[in-house]
Amino acid sequence: MAKSIDEYLRTQFMPHIWCPGCGHGIVLNALLRAVARLDLPKDQVCVVSGIGCASRAPGYLDFNTLHTTHGRAIAFATGIKLANPDLHVIVVTGDGDGAAIGGNHLIHAARRNMGVTTVMFNNSIYGMTNGQYSPLTPSGMFAATAPYGNVERNFDMCELVRASGANYVARATVAQARQLSTYIERAIENPGFAFVEAVGSCPTYFGRRNKLGSSLQMLETLKKNSVTAAAAAKLDPAELRGKIIIGEFYRGDAPGYIELYDGVIERAKEAAGK
Amino acid sequence: MISAGSPEAPVLVRREWCKGCGICIAMCPKKVLEAAPDGKAVVARPDDCTRCETCEIMCPDFAVRVVAKRAAAPAGRREAVADGR
Numbered sequence: 001m002a003k004s005i006d007e008y009l010r011t012q013f014m015p016h017i018w019c020p021g022c023g024h025g026i027v028l029n030a031l032l033r034a035v036a037r038l039d040l041p042k043d044q045v046c047v048v049s050g051i052g053c054a055s056r057a058p059g060y061l062d063f064n065t066l067h068t069t070h071g072r073a074i075a076f077a078t079g080i081k082l083a084n085p086d087l088h089v090i091v092v093t094g095d096g097d098g099a100a101i102g103g104n105h106l107i108h109a110a111r112r113n114m115g116v117t118t119v120m121f122n123n124s125i126y127g128m129t130n131g132q133y134s135p136l137t138p139s140g141m142f143a144a145t146a147p148y149g150n151v152e153r154n155f156d157m158c159e160l161v162r163a164s165g166a167n168y169v170a171r172a173t174v175a176q177a178r179q180l181s182t183y184i185e186r187a188i189e190n191p192g193f194a195f196v197e198a199v200g201s202c203p204t205y206f207g208r209r210n211k212l213g214s215s216l217q218m219l220e221t222l223k224k225n226s227v228t229a230a231a232a233a234k235l236d237p238a239e240l241r242g243k244i245i246i247g248e249f250y251r252g253d254a255p256g257y258i259e260l261y262d263g264v265i266e267r268a269k270e271a272a273g274k
Numbered sequence: 275m276i277s278a279g280s281p282e283a284p285v286l287v288r289r290e291w292c293k294g295c296g297i298c299i300a301m302c303p304k305k306v307l308e309a310a311p312d313g314k315a316v317v318a319r320p321d322d323c324t325r326c327e328t329c330e331i332m333c334p335d336f337a338v339r340v341v342a343k344r345a346a347a348p349a350g351r352r353e354a355v356a357d358g359r
């Protein structure tokens with residue numbers, strides 16, 4: 001096992017560009033501890049991202065890394081996994097990157113049960129471009145593009161990805177960083193498509209505009225608003241308003257795309273008489 | 275007695291990476307860390323550290339390290355989980 005997660009950092013590029021107290025750092029820390037516990041060789045990990053603050057993560061990581069185009073990380077990751085199924089392919093994406101422009105790739109990767117782990121860094125906003133609302137900005141919250149409050153309803157990403165066919169679906173906030181790390185570990189271990197929504201915070205754009213206080217206060221609010229899936233099952237929708245349901249929502253063992261594709265290769269070989 | 279910068283100190287802060295958010299200071303259950311005048315964290319009470327690693331886990335900047343780790347916990351119980359299932 002890695003002595004320290006520093007072994008996974010390109011320390012020459014630190015400190016990272018994220019703002020003081022940005023939740024993205026806590027999510028990345030949880031991800032690296034998960035990789036350390038699994039003791040994965042660095043060369044067998046490939047971290048792929050799109051565009052956004054969250055998507056800057058691979059630049060600091062000493063694995064195989066790819067920083068791609070906005071919303072397309074899962075498409076690149078799919079290609080990588082098919083070309084080299086032995087790699088642990090991990091997608092790091094924001095709520096804008098993965099749920100807005102990249103939403104279609106996400107649901108289809110889940111439907112295919114593609115052997116990719118996706119960690120969505122959900123800070124409820126487009127941070128990099130100064131605070132436009134995303135499909136995960138809760139209704140009623142303020143954003144640069146919602147100065148009178150967001151009238152749209154936000155997706156429940158875990159329900160969406162679960163319904164699309166993923167094998168593993170879980171959510172935790174950065175206020176439960178140990179739990180978050182354990183979910184990411186299980187997601188990496190689980191064959192097929194695995195999805196972890198990491199609810200974090202953007203103190204700079206989401207926090208300021210919604211007067212949510214310091215990064216520390218935002219952490220405390222996340223903790224206070226978290227409800228376990230078991231507890232949530234006993235509450236009615238009115239009581240759940242503004243709450244974040246955390247837990248493991250699904251662990252399945254449907255055959256993954258890679259496994260099924262091995263069968264295609266076998267059949268093609270037989271047909272060719274090899 | 276161990277001092278903040280000594281090799282035996284159980285917890286270290288990398289000043290060049292610390293952005294002074296104060297999360298580690300507030301989260302440490304033993305109040306081992308304090309803010310320097312510039313807001314960055316300093317190890318003020320190393321003797322009180324129980325090596326729980328909360329500061330290291332919560333720092334968004336990878337700036338705190340608990341260097342003297344506790345003995346490894348048994349597999350499967352390594353990170354606490356209250357499953358919401």
Ligand SMILES: Cc1ncc(C[n+]2csc(CCOP(=O)(O)OP(=O)(O)O)c2C)c(N)n1
Nearest residue numbers: 052053054070094095096097125126127128
């Ligand atoms: C095709 C394309 N459209 C739009 C953009 C502008 N853009 C850059 S990052 C971003 C959103 C990032 O938000 P999110 O994925 O939530 O990440 P965060 O910055 O909040 O971590 C947008 C719209 C772009 N780079 N490329």
Ligand code: SF4
Nearest residue numbers: 018019022053127202
């Ligand atoms: S703008 Fe928001 S998401 Fe981006 S680094 Fe700053 S706090 Fe983090």
Ligand code: SF4
Nearest residue numbers: 292293295296298333
């Ligand atoms: S949590 Fe990290 S960045 Fe924030 S004050 Fe502590 S050491 Fe500095």
